Amino acid sequence: MNVTRNDNRHGPDADPRVTDLLRSQYAAPQDATYWNGLEARVMLSVTRSIVRINELRPAWWSGFGEFRHADIRPVGLIAATIALLVAGATFVRKAELDANARAMAQRAAVESALPLPLDDATLTSRVRVRLPEDAPERYLHPLDY
Amino acid sequence: MGTDRPVSAEALEERELVLSAQAGDHTAFAGLVHRHQRRAYAVARSIVLSHDDAEDAVQEGFLHAFRALERFRPEQAFGAWLHRIVANAALDIARRRKVRDADELPESLSSPHRDPAEAGELRARLARALNTLGERQRAVIVLHDVEGYKHAEIGALLGIPEGTARSDLHHARAHLRRQLSNLRSEK
Numbered sequence: 303m304n305v306t307r308n309d310n311r312h313g314p315d316a317d318p319r320v321t322d323l324l325r326s327q328y329a330a331p332q333d334a335t336y337w338n339g340l341e342a343r344v345m346l347s348v349t350r351s352i353v354r355i356n357e358l359r360p361a362w363w364s365g366f367g368e369f370r371h372a373d374i375r376p377v378g379l380i381a382a383t384i385a386l387l388v389a390g391a392t393f394v395r396k397a398e399l400d401a402n403a404r405a406m407a408q409r410a411a412v413e414s415a416l417p418l419p420l421d422d423a424t425l426t427s428r429v430r431v432r433l434p435e436d437a438p439e440r441y442l443h444p445l446d447y
Numbered sequence: 448m449g450t451d452r453p454v455s456a457e458a459l460e461e462r463e464l465v466l467s468a469q470a471g472d473h474t475a476f477a478g479l480v481h482r483h484q485r486r487a488y489a490v491a492r493s494i495v496l497s498h499d500d501a502e503d504a505v506q507e508g509f510l511h512a513f514r515a516l517e518r519f520r521p522e523q524a525f526g527a528w529l530h531r532i533v534a535n536a537a538l539d540i541a542r543r544r545k546v547r548d549a550d551e552l553p554e555s556l557s558s559p560h561r562d563p564a565e566a567g568e569l570r571a572r573l574a575r576a577l578n579t580l581g582e583r584q585r586a587v588i589v590l591h592d593v594e595g596y597k598h599a600e601i602g603a604l605l606g607i608p609e610g611t612a613r614s615d616l617h618h619a620r621a622h623l624r625r626q627l628s629n630l631r632s633e634k
Contacts (some may be wrong), residue, residue: 308563315617315620315621316592316620317620317623317627319627320573320620320623320624320627321592321593322587323569323570324542324573324588324592324593325592325593326570327570327573327574328493328589328593329490330485330489330492331498337481338486340484340488340502340505340506341477341480341481343505344480344484344505344509344510345473345476345477345480345507347506347509347510348473348476348509348510348513349473350499351510351513351514380527412578415573
């Protein structure tokens with residue numbers, strides 16, 4: 303905002319003495335070192351905030367970074383190897399399952415395309431109509447009774 | 448159209464800083480802090496009661512601004528956007544602050560008056576009178592009488608209509624004059 307000084311600080315309802323007192327009480331620090339310090343503190347809080355955000359959202363592999371120190375480096379190598387083996391085994395197993403699923407789906411698709419064996423057959427037995435229990439069935443199919 | 452205003456070199460420089468800061472350049476953001484921290488402090492100081500709270504509000508305001516920087520549109524005025532954020536941070540701190548001690552006036556401030564005893568008493572009385580003002584009225588009178596903002600600018604900063612800022616200023620002045628006139632009549 304481009305602040306333009308108003309010219310009403312000593313207007314008709316303003317008390318110049320109170321205004322001067324207010325100005326002395328609310329005066330901003332004049333020392334340049336104060337402002338340099340404030341700027342540094344602001345930038346420090348900004349940097350800390352960035353670091354905090356990065357810590358809250360670690361990548362899954364970032365845990366291996368903890369093992370980079372010399373005294374626990376062998377443990378880190380073993381852990382990384384195990385993780386690699388597990389990831390490889392999981393990949394292979396998933397590929398097998400996918401292949402099986404694809405084969406089953408193809409088989410089902412082929413079988414469903416064949417004509418049904420009963421399509422051309424003549425049904426000799428009648429299909430009984432499902433009736434409510436209280437229906438007088440013998441009136442509908444008298445020969446059965 | 449036809450409302451294009453000449454853009455100053457300073458405004459262009461600031462726009463460059465904003466664009467660089469949005470691209471992740473922290474040095475550019477530090478440049479924006481350097482440019483705006485004094486005005487931001489003045490805005491915050493008009494709303495809160497102490498220097499420390501004003502400083503906290505400035506830091507929080509800049510931090511909020513940094514986090515929201517990607518949502519800022521560079522064609523806007525960065526200062527107006529930032530000062531609004533700082534004002535909101537200061538209002539938040541003022542609301543959270545439960546204890547308001549009028550005696551916490553900084554002693555190092557120079558007094559414009561000749562009689563130290565009267566000035567000290569007047570300052571203490573002023574501090575008490577300011578405490579009895581509402582947050583908004585106090586902010587309005589300080590922004591207007593100390594910082595020189597216009598009513599419309601104060602309205603934009605505090606999120607109130609210009610007429611309300613004008614009315615708040617009138618009532619705040621009358622209140623302070625009433626409170627401090629008692630002291631003079633006692634003398």
